[in-house]
Amino acid sequence: MDYISTTCVIAGGGPAGLMAGYLLARAGVDVTVLEKHKDFLRDFRGDTIHPSTLEIMHELGLLERFLNLPHSEIRHLTVEIGRQKFTVGDFARLSTRCKFLGLMPQWDFLDFLAHEARKFPHFRLLMQTEARDLLMSGKRMAGVLAKGPSGAVLVRAGLTIAADGRHSILRDKSRLPKKEIGAPFDVLWLKLPTQRGDPVDIVGRVMGGQFFVMLWRDAYWQCALGIPKGSFDEIRREGITGFRARLRSIAGFARDRVETVTGFDQVKLLTVAVDRLEQWARPGFLCIGDAAHAMSPVGGVGVNLAIQDAVAAANILGPVMRRGAPKLADLKKVQRRREWPTRVVQWAQVAAQNRIIAPTLRAARTPEPPLVLKLLQRYPALQRIPAQLVGVGVRPEHVRFETDMVHLGQPRLEIVPPPVVIPIHQHRR
Ligand SMILES: Cc1cc2nc3c(=O)[nH]c(=O)nc-3n(C[C@H](O)[C@H](O)[C@H](O)COP(=O)(O)OP(=O)(O)OC[C@H]3O[C@@H](n4cnc5c(N)ncnc54)[C@H](O)[C@@H]3O)c2cc1C
Structure with missing residues (x-):
């Protein structure tokens, strides 16, 4: 067995996990990200890079380099119903720096983030390493037990973040209560x-x-x-x-x-899943991204939400972790900040699923275009609203900008993880 001791372990190298890893490392936290695959080259990932994500890249000073990667720029959201074509959203009407939605294979986006994060000396990314179990010490989560390319890896950590997607193992192991919403x-x-x-x-x-x-x-x-379904x-x-x-x-x-x-x-x-945790955190443990709230592909907004969760988590926990391990109250602040935007987006997705998608699939005929689409054509200024909802979302996050957050030396503080840890299922309840 290999042993690793780190301040923060993040399970999952998707948009939520890598962005959280990048930002925490940037703030001087010793971070270890575990990704179960050997590369990011899987084609079933959302490819949309939203204007608000591009805004974050700008705030991090990464935008110019990022936009040098091959991508396309989508200026309008369009939908065809039967033979009629409707412009639904116009990104040119947004107040963001980039007035378009970027389309880039997600593996290029993740490779870029991983490359930039590796520039921080205390960022570690372990590929082909799958988190399999949570570790506990007393009443606190204390890291993960993982399977790496050459066997078991025990990672002791002051904070464990589950960013392992909509089929999150760590979320299940933590037994945090979940609300199933479902998708048709x-x-x-x-x-x-x-x-x-x-x-x-x-x-x-x-x-x-x-x-x-x-x-x-x-x-x-x-x-x-x-x-x-x-x-x-x-x-x-x-x-x-x-x-x-x-x-x-x-x-x-x-x-x-x-x-x-x-x-x-x-x-x-x-398979499409829509669900949401009722509680995102336990002592020493936090879920973000799809692990906290699996998103439907409707509107293509899940990646953006995952990134926004990561930014909020780093904004809240980065400064706290300079002083010591975050308390449960600190972790709960992340849920308080991000639960409302999640609920709003899931509500809109479920409305679209139930009112448009399910009847369309059931009826086996082309539906009548809804009145709202006709209004959007007649009054193009209204196209700003869907563009804002899809491209930016509600309560967009911004990177806190203190220059002393950018940290290239030794980690600011090593939270010494507890010496004795046991797998969660052996823990006496
Ligand atoms: C069919 C479909 C299409 C979609 N299209 C879009 C779209 O176009 N645009 C959009 O914005 N959203 C889209 N979504 C939603 C979007 O994919 C998710 O909301 C988003 O990927 C969530 O990001 P995440 O980082 O939380 O999780 P994920 O992207 O799922 O990343 C989780 C990562 O964790 C890794 N992992 C999993 N388990 C473990 C483990 N035990 N140990 C270590 N690593 C692990 C995985 O390999 C993965 O890299 C789509 C969803 C579906 C189902």
């Missing part, structure tokens, strides 16, 4: 080739009882087909020819490319 649909994730002249954009289409989203990824379109087996029974016919009816300008889908091994089922 799942997503089939597949690729179609791009061709010269394609719109470099996000395409959302609702037609004939189906909805389809296409994200431009230069060499190919990353496509998401919404299906009623639990219906993938039935679709598979239709065979690949039947599936291609389905795709053809919704793929619009890319309909002639569906022949490139030759088998169901090219189609990945992504």
